[in-house]
Amino acid sequence: MEHDFWISKWHNNEIAFHEAQGNPYLMKHHDFLSSTDSPRVFVPLCGKTRDIYYLISQGYDVVAAELSELAITQLFDELGEQPDVTQDGEHKRYHIPGLTVFVGDIFALTAKQVGDISGVYDRAALIALPDTMRIRYTKQLMALTGKARQLLICVDYDQSVIPGPPFAVSESTVRSLYDGDYVIARQESEEIDGGLKGKAPANNEVYYLTPR
Template sequence: MDIDFWHQKWEKNEIAFHESKPHPVLVTYFKELKLVEDSRVFLPLCGKTLDIAWLLSKGYSVAGAELSKLPIEHLFIGLGLEPKISKFGNVSRYSATNIDIFVGNIFDLSNEILGRVDAIYDRAALVALPKEMRNRYAKHLLEITDTAEQLMISLEYDQSLMEGPPFSVNSDEVNQHYK
């Protein structure tokens, strides 16, 4: 993963992946996780997704991880919240009531820093990573979340048509990572 690539995407506002409303897959299928109110949902590589506001509005607590602080600053402004910022090694935590977003490399995030996770919502995090990194990422995600249940949005397409990201990740690969 080219860290500079993602920082430049945010700085140049080249974020075609950012949607103007909560993702329809989240809205339709999130109930399948059968979580109780106040469950803590982790969004890896979250950016400033409006899915966070939707989860908060449904009574869930949200944790997220993002490489760049720019979208997280925008996220908190959009939510009308003033974050309290603290540092844990190479990771900064932006916190307010029912929300903790960890800014830095997700591989620097540990279970101890992240805390309790009741479910994972992967809104295209796996497909943002190149093939050679996905196995390490999936293993790390399972470790830091104590193998929490997951709702994942993935993409499958002819990879020769587009270099990526997003990358094509078929169901066989998803099963290989999370079986």
């Protein structure tokens, strides 16, 4: 992962990718993650997303991973919570009831650290990674979560117009990465008004990934 790139984004407050109001597709589709009476959802590369607030408010126990410690201190500040912070292997572990965040490299995280997971919410991870890193990422995500079901939200557009991030994720890309392990169902494909960054036509895409 390009650590320095993302760390600099947070330190320079270049976080246009951050959705201040949370993601409307999560609010519409979160029930897909409620596969058990006590759902425990993993959020990879979470930043300080307000989607975490929403998941907690809906009764989910949230486990998340993020490279930038600045993002996580801001997350807990905005939650108005003082987390318990401990060292857990190569990661710092921030914890309050209902939320655990591991700060550090997601590729160094282990399934033992994460614990049992019933679902994955990926809105910011796959689109943040170039093609060269996606196979490694998806294999790690499945290893961490025991191939838990996923709510995947991504964006598709002509990558030759804008270099990214966010990087384009087509349906064929999703299938090439996950088809061997999941039944993939595209739930929505909605045109982004004004395109991506006003430069390229683009669609928001919502997928349900159910373990085979």
